[in-house]
Amino acid sequence: MSQEEIQTHLQDMISSMSFNAPYGVLTSSGISKNGKPHRSITFGRARTLDASIDIYNKNFILVRTSRHGRLLFHSVSEVENFVKTL
Numbered sequence: 001m002s003q004e005e006i007q008t009h010l011q012d013m014i015s016s017m018s019f020n021a022p023y024g025v026l027t028s029s030g031i032s033k034n035g036k037p038h039r040s041i042t043f044g045r046a047r048t049l050d051a052s053i054d055i056y057n058k059n060f061i062l063v064r065t066s067r068h069g070r071l072l073f074h075s076v077s078e079v080e081n082f083v084k085t086l
Contacts, residue, residue, distance in 0.1 A: 003029075003055050006076055007039040010053060013080060019043040019051075032056065049086060053079065 026042045044050040051065040061073045
């Protein structure tokens with residue numbers, strides 16, 4: 001899967017789980033400090049959760065949440081399972 005496919009897949013899953021407050025599910029793409037492209041998804045629930053997912057490749061996905069801090073995942077399925085617990 002490409003970064004864009006992973007981003008779209010996770011965005012669809014997150015959108016269906018009511019992570020839409022206060023600003024909805026936002027996506028972006030950019031360049032990391034070392035010059036490599038990455039894609040991001042930002043989402044949350046009002047007053048209880050702020051989270052972001054940075055996708056560098058299919059084996060390096062960084063998740064940041066207000067509850068758990070920074071977590072590194074090595075597959076899309078690991079990220080899916082984690083997001084389901086939020």
